[in-house]
Amino acid sequence: MGADTQKAIFEAAKSLIETKGFSAMTLRQLAAEVGLQPGSIYRYFESKDALLQALMNQHMLSLLESWNKVEGKGEDEDEDEDPVSRLRAFVAFHIRYHIERRADVIIANLELRALGDDYRADVVTKRSHYEANLRAILAEGVKAGVFPQVDLEVAAYAIIAMLTGVCFWYRSDGRLSIDEIIEVHQKLVLQGVVG
Amino acid sequence: MGADTQKAIFEAAKSLIETKGFSAMTLRQLAAEVGLQPGSIYRYFESKDALLQALMNQHMLSLLESWNKVEGKGEDEDEDEDPVSRLRAFVAFHIRYHIERRADVIIANLELRALGDDYRADVVTKRSHYEANLRAILAEGVKAGVFPQVDLEVAAYAIIAMLTGVCFWYRSDGRLSIDEIIEVHQKLVLQGVVG
DNA sequence: CTATTAATCAAACGAACGTTCGTTTAATTA
DNA sequence: TAATTAAACGAACGTTCGTTTGATTAATAG
Missing domain, CATH: 1.10.10.60 (Homeodomain-like)
Incomplete structure (x- = not known):
């Protein structure tokens, strides 16, 4: 019970x-x-703080695991898709996940400062691991010559901020579907506004 | 005194x-x-809440006024710069302003829910007015054929989220200068990662 | 059917909260 | 210098906070 x-x-x-x-x-x-x-x-x-810690940790682990499932699903085959496809997949995954788990995401992004130093450091580390996935995709694209040279750290921050932002204004009864929102963002990330 | x-x-x-x-x-x-x-x-x-209201209102008015100064400075001349230049100017302004007024920005973005309904509605309206400036630039670019068709509302949200994100990780002793960070973002906004 | 454990309640704890108020000190004006 | 106002103090108000404790009910096991 x-x-x-x-x-x-x-x-x-x-x-x-x-x-x-x-x-x-x-x-x-x-x-x-x-x-x-x-x-x-x-x-x-055991305390109010411990409740927040549990929520945060739960969310970060779930986020990391979910992305690993998306990327590593092929195991042997389609392991090395092209950077553009992988980036499109990341955009789609991130937006969908953040819309579906709005509360967790908002908590993880807005309540970091309510966490004790140790627990905050742990969450920040986990978040950095998640961001590393995007940096790796970008790095691969740059290395393959598909993406022009760009600062990987800044670009990753920028893209994630852009995608996460969706869950602060998205409404399920809004004008656009999730798929349409994803498409707009894929285009913006890949080609910007001038295309 | x-x-x-x-x-x-x-x-x-x-x-x-x-x-x-x-x-x-x-x-x-x-x-x-x-x-x-x-x-x-x-x-x-007169109350703790009134202090927050004053801070928020102060910030929103300052933000709107600051951008108006940047855009309307020429009065007669250079009134109609091309959309690309105006967009680059917006990116530069937004990043610089948000780094310089980090505390105000973080408060305005994270403490909306601590505001009473009436005051929150007022801040949201002012923020929407600010966002309208970006939407107008994008609309002009699309109309002029410089930017391909794009959902103006989503694009504006996305770009602003991306730019505002800077003030959550920027450190004055970091690897990149503000100008360099602005350059990266201008490139991302205009051309994305594939260029 | 009884004994034991798990889950919840009801009540209280001390501490800290936002806020009020009469008083005191410092500055200004006449 | 005397009267007035502004600024800050210091103590307290009632309330609410997170938390603890001991009794009470519900579920499980022998």
Whole structure:
């Protein structure tokens, strides 16, 4: 029975933190949302901070694992697709994942400073590992002569910021579908506005 | 004499909110930073919320005014520069402004949800006015045939997210100068990674 | 059916919160 | 110099925070 309750706490916490922020969310609000007394939350988390740490770590691991599944799926075959295809795949994956897990992403991006130093360093490291995947694709493209010379670090930051930005304005009842949004971004990343 | 104190409160608040977030910042911390007693802050702001509102409004007005100065400087002459030049100018302005006013920008982007509904709506409107400047440049480029067809709304969101992202990783003692960072972004915005 | 463990409640804890207020000090004006 | 205003103090207000604790109910096992 406890597993369901923990999941309920996680989900309610995500929603509350997404809309109000971690510091502004109180354990009384969280408990009320789940249908518990405030003290009962401590059966599942040893502190409010530990709850945020769990959410963050969960998200970062899931993000890394999800991308690895997308890229490494072929194992033997299609291991070495061309850089353009891989970059297009990264754009599609990143946007789709960030829209589907909006709350996790917003928490991971906005609540880093609410984390203790040690845990923040860990999250930053994991994020850097994720970004390294994009840098590797860009580096390969530059090496193959498909992409002109560009600063890999800045380009990776820029592209990720651009893609992550989607989940701050996307609405499921909006004008464009996710696929259409992905297409626009693939074009922008690859060719810019002048094409 | 009071004007200096108010400025000191503003500056200390910006710094504290930038690093800890608005909800996590206490008036006792803020007062200590300025060298005041907590209650004394209420000579200058009628509430903690009003302080955030003032900071946000200040920033949005300054941002809009600063861009207007950059674009409208020629008055009669160079009013109609080509879209590429105007877009390059926008990229340079946005990055430079966001690096120079890091604290204001981070607050405006991360603390929207700490604002009351009315004030948030006002800030969102002002931000939309700023974004309209970029959309207008893009629209002009498309109309002139310099830029291929593109969704103006999505493209503007994407470009602004990319540029604003700089102030989350930029360090003044970093590898690249601001001018170099601007150059990389101008190239990415205009031509993407394939060029 | 009973004993044991797990899950939750209800109540309270001390600390810290934003805010108020009467008083005191410093500066300005007359 | 005396009267007035501005600025800051210092202490307290009621409230709410995260957290702890001991009793109570629900589920499981022997």
